[in-house]
Each structure stands twice: as structure tokens, then as C-alpha cells.
Amino acid sequence: MITGDVVGELVCPAGTPASLRTAVDAGADSIYCGFQNATNARNFPGLNFTPKELAGAVDYAHERGANVLLALNSYPPAGKFELWREAADLGAELDVDAYIVADMGVARYISEKHPDRRLHLSVQAAAASPDAINYYVREFGVKRVVLPRILTIPEIHEIKAEISAEIETFIFGNHGLMVEGRCSLTNYATGLSTNMDGVCSPAHLVEYVKDSAGNMSSQLGGYTIDRFGPDESAGYPTICKGRYCNEVQPDGYYAFEEPISLNLSKLLPDLMEAGVTAFKIEGRQRSRAYVRKVVSAFRAAVDDVRAGRDPKLADLVALTEGQKQTEGAFKTKKWR
Amino acid sequence: MKPRLTLGPIQYFWDADTKRDFYARIADEAPVDTVYLGENVCSKRQPFFDQHIEEVAERLTRGGKRVVHSGLAEVMLKRERKSCADMAEQGMLEIEVNNAAGLFHLPEGKPHRVGPYMNAYGEETIAWMVSKGATHVTVPTELPGSSVEVLAKTAAKLGIGLEVQVFGRACLATSARCYHARAYGRTKDNCQFVCEEHSDGMELNTRDGQSFLRVNGIQTMSHSYVNLFAEVPAMAAMGVTDLRLMPQDTDMIEVARIFDDIRDGRGDMETAQARFDALSFVAPPSNGFWHGEAGHRRITAKAAALA
Incomplete structure (x- = not known):
């Protein structure tokens, strides 16, 4: 169960049941995943879970004290809401620990039908100000917001002072340039x-x-x-x-950005200081080997920071896109 | 029912005099029913025109237009939050909200319009928005006609307006980074308003010479002009209440007149096509999104069948 009291909760991707087990074994606190359809923003061939696979995955995670977050973070077009409704109901039946949502219709449905389950606001909702976040908190009882990768650490600190929700930030993986959920x-x-x-x-x-x-x-x-x-x-x-x-x-x-990956490993203490509750690793499309290496490295780093030690980070550059990494907007406004 | 014609907010950074002249002509000559004023794209541009909004709104109202104040699509900085709050609280003009921050500041139940950046894709989403005071919704530009048809029924049932962009470049993406400044080796904070150089957006062509996108500050747009003139009769039949023309650096009066003739059933599609051809746009037309195909495409056969 997620209480939000753990600072430095490590939220890791899983595109397959095998990846999910790998992430749990490597020390993930939470794993996010989706069904094999348009209800999530990584609807790629060969990726994601059948209902049966998700049931097994939730059991595996829960037995080991880890949480499963179900991504329902795409936008149902008119006439297709049923698919999202079914996915939400199925998630409750399978006992997922939280939903990650973006669409207001989906958020409303879950907040009314499954009020006891946590709602996390997806980065796809593009809530980049305390006001936007507080709208979702006020209307749907959102417990956590995944912040867009466009804010500096001082800005994150200021946002935290004005919201009651927990903050989750991306720390590693694809460096999304466009405002997510607004890209066609x-x-x-x-x-x-x-x-x-x-x-x-x-x-x-x-x-x-x-x-x-x-x-x-x-x-x-x-x-x-x-x-x-x-x-x-x-x-x-x-x-x-x-x-x-x-x-x-x-x-x-x-014209927009070089092929480069986000790597905030050096900024973990600053992010915790700024009030970030959970760290998100991008990459549900990545291999098990990738998941194992990245999750293990960040598990050790977060534990070091928590224990007051300097984090010794394994070299992750080899795993980044184009073997180049950046701290993007988090480090400086000049990125914009 | 005959749909209304609207003129969307100017997306580019035109100087204040150009905008005032443009709107004066719109007030006198363009057969549009509603005009959206305000800055959607970049808060750094706002001070240049915000001071003229009242006067321009008054001018347009005298010309018989309904005026709506449209807000920012991206809200992050203090001045952007304040802009949303000010808009929500003012009582002079009807408003169009384009960011959830704007919704947050609305007094409970205050009537408002929902803009194209709000991701109103489905019936449940719109029903929620209407329960909070939305009176009118503009759908995302990428929403296909098959979904719009469903939403038009929902909108009619809920008693709200439903608007579709029928002309002008599609906004495809928004970013925190200013790509206009980046092209010139600058950042957003020291951009020196270089976006003013391109009154119809800055080209982005592929390295194999294809025209592809246009940059407009933090916004990335289609190179093609969406043009759904041949689809207007189908939209009217399905109950779309408002057709939005997005201002381009071209003769928007003539564009409005062509659409006005189509919605009134005057002249045929061939004549309309010939009039568009005579305008010699800098970019080709597209209608792919409406037909559920790649947005850049122009689907001729289907367009003809619908007409």
C-alpha cells in the first residue's frame, strides 16, 4: 500500500510480466504498467499486460511489499469510453494500488466508482502549476502528481509549498520535450x-x-x-x-532537442529536499536487462541518500539514448 | 441548422498595430459571428496586445461580432497564473479556458468556454466540463469526424455549443522550450521576440527537402493549412454548431466569405476550390485528421463524397 510517507519511493516501468518481476527483485517500491490496448500511453506491439498477467503481477508485487500502479493515461475519444471503464473496473478487481490518469472523464469515473483507490495524475495531464494540480486535487481527490519534465528544482520546491498532493518526478530515461498530452x-x-x-x-x-x-x-x-x-x-x-x-x-x-536521455542521479538529494516523494524511471518499452541495471543502480543511490551517504552511482551513460545525458530543465532555466 | 463562423485567436506574434488593423477589417468586412481575442501561446507576448483588448473588443462588438477572451494554453510561471486568475475573475467578456489552471480560478459554476487545448475528446469529459459551467467546447484539432459526430449529439443533449477548427494550421505541440529562440541560439528568457520575424510561422523542412512543420515560439504547427470546406455540409448535418477559422497571414476576409457561402449553400464546391486556389496559400491544404488519417494528408475522394 502506498502511504506517501516514504520519501524517495522508486517507481519503475514494466512492459511485460517478466520485467515487472525483474523490477521488483531489483528493489522497486512501485511498478507502473498498462493493459494491451489504447488505454495507456505506451500502446506498443508486444508490450503490456493481459488481465490474467496483471493479476499475477499484482500478486507477485504485493507478496514482496511492492505496489502496482495502473496507467490509464490516454484520452478516450467519443464513442470509446467503455474500454477505459472496463480497464478501470478490472484494475479495482485485481487490486492495483493506484491509477495513473490524465483525462477528466476517466478521473471522474474512478473517483466516483472506486473512491477508495488512489488517483495519480499522469504527466499526460500536463499540470505544470499549483493551480492546475490543485484543480485535480479539489475535483477528483488526486493524491499524487507526476510533474512534466520542464520545471527547475526551485520551481518544484515552490509548487510543493502550494499543493497537498505528493510529487513524482522523472529521474531517468527519455527526455520528453513537448508538453505531454498535448502532442499530435x-x-x-x-x-x-x-x-x-x-x-x-x-x-x-x-x-x-x-x-x-x-x-x-x-x-x-x-x-x-x-x-x-x-x-x-x-x-x-x-x-x-x-x-x-x-x-x-x-x-x-x-530544432527541438538532441537525442539525449534524462539522468538526474546527481540531483536526487536536491529533489528530496524540494519535496519530491517519488522518483520515476521511464521506459516500459525497455528490456529486462535495462530495467535490472537501472533499477538496481537507483535503489542503491536512494538508499545511500536516505542513509546520509554520498550516492555512488554506477555509470549509466551506456544505457542512455545516443550515449548522451542531460539534467534538462531541472538544472537551469536556460534549457528553455 | 446553419453553423456559426468564428475567428480563433491569432497564434503568431503580430505587432499590436497589425492586429488592430486586422481586427478593424474583420469587424467591418468578415462574415464571422464570433471572434476570440487573446494570447494562447506565449505569456511574454501578452503585454503588447492585452492593453488593446478592451478597445478592439468594443470595435468588434460594434461590428456585430460576439467577442470571447481566450487564455494561455501553457501555464507555469507566476505571471501566467495571474493571467489565468485575472481572466477568470473579470466579468466583462465571455472567456475561453485553455489550461486547468484557468478552471481552478473560475468561481463555482461560472459560465465559460473550453478551448481546443483542453483535451475534450469524449462525452464523459464534456459532461464533466458542462457540470462545472462549460457552455461551449472546441474539440482538439486531431479529433476525427467519427468522434465529432458522437460529441455533436452529446453537445446538443447538454445544450452547449460544439466547435471544430475548419481552417488554418493545426497546433501539433507545445513545449516549455522556445524553438524560435533556439534556432537563433537564444533561450526563452533572452529571445528578443525573434518570433516576430515570421508572421506565418518559421519553416521546418526535412533534410530531404520536404515541407513538414512550422515553429511559432513554444508552439509547433503543421506546415499544411487544415481546410475542411468540403466537409462543412457534413458537419452542419451532424450538428456542429461553430466552425473555427484560425488566422493566417493571408486574406482572412476572403477565407471567411468562402466559408460563409458554403454554410449558406451558395455556389458549389468547385467555385469554392477555385477561390481558395486564387488566394495562393504558402502551404497546401490538409484534412487528414478529420478523416482519421495522417493529419498532413488531403483526402480528395472522401471530401468529394461528403460534399
Whole structure:
């Protein structure tokens, strides 16, 4: 059970039952996961849980004192709410410890139908101010907010002073650039929506096209997201990590952000000091080996900080995207 | 029922004189019923035009337009929170809320409109919003027509307006980072208002030469102009009450007149197409989102069938 009293609760991703067991064994306090459909924002092929798998996963976690958080954090379009309603009811039946939600209709349904279960506000709700957070707290009894990756630590501190909800922040993994829950870039290129279908840069619409000179175009839905020379290794075409051209930058530049990962390992004490309750590791699409390595490293780090020791962090750079890491907005306003 | 025509808020950073001239022409010449005023994108731009809103609203009202004050889509800083609170508390103009921070400040049950950035995708979501005083909802630009059809019925049952963007670039994403400043090697705090350079957004083309996106400060937009003129009769039939035209740096009076003729059943689609062609837009039209396809696409066959 989550009480919110544990400072430094480690919230880890699981895309499969095996990953969930790995995360629990590696020391995760909580694991977040979703069903195999559009009800969550990582609706990727081969990922996520059947109801039966989730039942087993909840048992496994609970027997070991860990919590399971069910992500229902996409936006049901008109005519499809039933899928989210079923998922919410199923979650209660399977005894998940909390729901992670973004849509107001979903939040209202759970707050009325399953009032005893914790509601966490997903980063997909894009609540970046005390006022927005307090709206969800007041209307739906939200107990925890997952903050967008756009705030500095002093700003997080100020938010905490004005809200009653717990704060969860991302500390490692994909460095999301756009305001989450407000991005239709993938849908513009592919016809599949991040908000409605839970899809971002779907793999079946990715192509790598080589020209006669050996340059590789990495494409999504027919749009070249980046082009790489013969000596560069071609990256996955995520729209907000691509290189583009215009009159200001005719040769191509990372218009939004470089392929880079968030790594806040050095800032853990500052985040705790700022009032952050839970640390979230991104990556439900990642392998078990990745989950094991990252979760173990952060388990040790959080325990060190709690015990007043300097955290000794294993080198995680090898696991980051493009082998580059950043502290993003958390470190400085100049990031914006 | 004949849908109303609305003019959405200007997304780009046009200087105050340009905006005042633009709205004066809209007041006198554009056959739109409602005009949304205010800054959706960047709070740094607000001081330049906020001081003129009252005067411009008055001008538009004299021209027979209904005026709605539209608020920020992203709210993070103190000045942005204050802007939301001020808007919620003022009683002069009808308001459109675009961030949950704006909802927080609304006095209990105060009537308001819900803007396209509020993610009103479904019936349950809209029913909730209406229970808190929403009188009118603009759906997200990416919502397909099949879902809009369901929502139009819900809206009619709840007695509220339902609005769809039918013209202009789609806003595809918002960020905390200013991509306009970034292109010039600056940050949001020292941007020197470089977004003013591009009155219709800054191009982002792919390295293989395809036109793809447009940057507008912290906002990323489609390169294509959404244009759902051929879908207007279908929207009217399903009960969409308001059609939103987003201002582009083009002849918006003529754009409004073309849509006005279509909603009134004057002239045919070929004539409308010819009039759009004559405007020589800087970007191609798209209607993919409405048809549940990739947003950039233009689905000709289906558009013709609906017309």
C-alpha cells in the first residue's frame, strides 16, 4: 500500500510480466504498467499486460511489499469510453494500488466508482502549476502528481509549498520535450494519435532509406526525420529528436532537442529536499536487462541518500539514448 | 441548422498595430459571428496586445461580432497564473479556458468556454466540463469526424455549443522550450521576440527537402493549412454548431466569405476550390485528421463524397 510517507519511493516501468518481476527483485517500491490496448500511453506491439498477467503481477508485487500502479493515461475519444471503464473496473478487481490518469472523464469515473483507490495524475495531464494540480486535487481527490519534465528544482520546491498532493518526478530515461498530452506530431505524420491510441513514432511506419552515396534517411510516415552520413549511426525517427532545415539553419539542426536521455542521479538529494516523494524511471518499452541495471543502480543511490551517504552511482551513460545525458530543465532555466 | 463562423485567436506574434488593423477589417468586412481575442501561446507576448483588448473588443462588438477572451494554453510561471486568475475573475467578456489552471480560478459554476487545448475528446469529459459551467467546447484539432459526430449529439443533449477548427494550421505541440529562440541560439528568457520575424510561422523542412512543420515560439504547427470546406455540409448535418477559422497571414476576409457561402449553400464546391486556389496559400491544404488519417494528408475522394 502506498502511504506517501516514504520519501524517495522508486517507481519503475514494466512492459511485460517478466520485467515487472525483474523490477521488483531489483528493489522497486512501485511498478507502473498498462493493459494491451489504447488505454495507456505506451500502446506498443508486444508490450503490456493481459488481465490474467496483471493479476499475477499484482500478486507477485504485493507478496514482496511492492505496489502496482495502473496507467490509464490516454484520452478516450467519443464513442470509446467503455474500454477505459472496463480497464478501470478490472484494475479495482485485481487490486492495483493506484491509477495513473490524465483525462477528466476517466478521473471522474474512478473517483466516483472506486473512491477508495488512489488517483495519480499522469504527466499526460500536463499540470505544470499549483493551480492546475490543485484543480485535480479539489475535483477528483488526486493524491499524487507526476510533474512534466520542464520545471527547475526551485520551481518544484515552490509548487510543493502550494499543493497537498505528493510529487513524482522523472529521474531517468527519455527526455520528453513537448508538453505531454498535448502532442499530435505522430498523428500528423502517421494517422495514429499519441493521446487517443497511446502511440508515439510507431515502428511499423518507420523506414530507413539509403541513397547511392550511402546516406541513410530515417523516416516516419514518409517524412525524413533525420538523415545520416555514411559514417554516422542512424537513430530512430522520433519527430522531436530529428534534424531539420530552414532559412536560419540551412544545414540541418536539432530544432527541438538532441537525442539525449534524462539522468538526474546527481540531483536526487536536491529533489528530496524540494519535496519530491517519488522518483520515476521511464521506459516500459525497455528490456529486462535495462530495467535490472537501472533499477538496481537507483535503489542503491536512494538508499545511500536516505542513509546520509554520498550516492555512488554506477555509470549509466551506456544505457542512455545516443550515449548522451542531460539534467534538462531541472538544472537551469536556460534549457528553455 | 446553419453553423456559426468564428475567428480563433491569432497564434503568431503580430505587432499590436497589425492586429488592430486586422481586427478593424474583420469587424467591418468578415462574415464571422464570433471572434476570440487573446494570447494562447506565449505569456511574454501578452503585454503588447492585452492593453488593446478592451478597445478592439468594443470595435468588434460594434461590428456585430460576439467577442470571447481566450487564455494561455501553457501555464507555469507566476505571471501566467495571474493571467489565468485575472481572466477568470473579470466579468466583462465571455472567456475561453485553455489550461486547468484557468478552471481552478473560475468561481463555482461560472459560465465559460473550453478551448481546443483542453483535451475534450469524449462525452464523459464534456459532461464533466458542462457540470462545472462549460457552455461551449472546441474539440482538439486531431479529433476525427467519427468522434465529432458522437460529441455533436452529446453537445446538443447538454445544450452547449460544439466547435471544430475548419481552417488554418493545426497546433501539433507545445513545449516549455522556445524553438524560435533556439534556432537563433537564444533561450526563452533572452529571445528578443525573434518570433516576430515570421508572421506565418518559421519553416521546418526535412533534410530531404520536404515541407513538414512550422515553429511559432513554444508552439509547433503543421506546415499544411487544415481546410475542411468540403466537409462543412457534413458537419452542419451532424450538428456542429461553430466552425473555427484560425488566422493566417493571408486574406482572412476572403477565407471567411468562402466559408460563409458554403454554410449558406451558395455556389458549389468547385467555385469554392477555385477561390481558395486564387488566394495562393504558402502551404497546401490538409484534412487528414478529420478523416482519421495522417493529419498532413488531403483526402480528395472522401471530401468529394461528403460534399
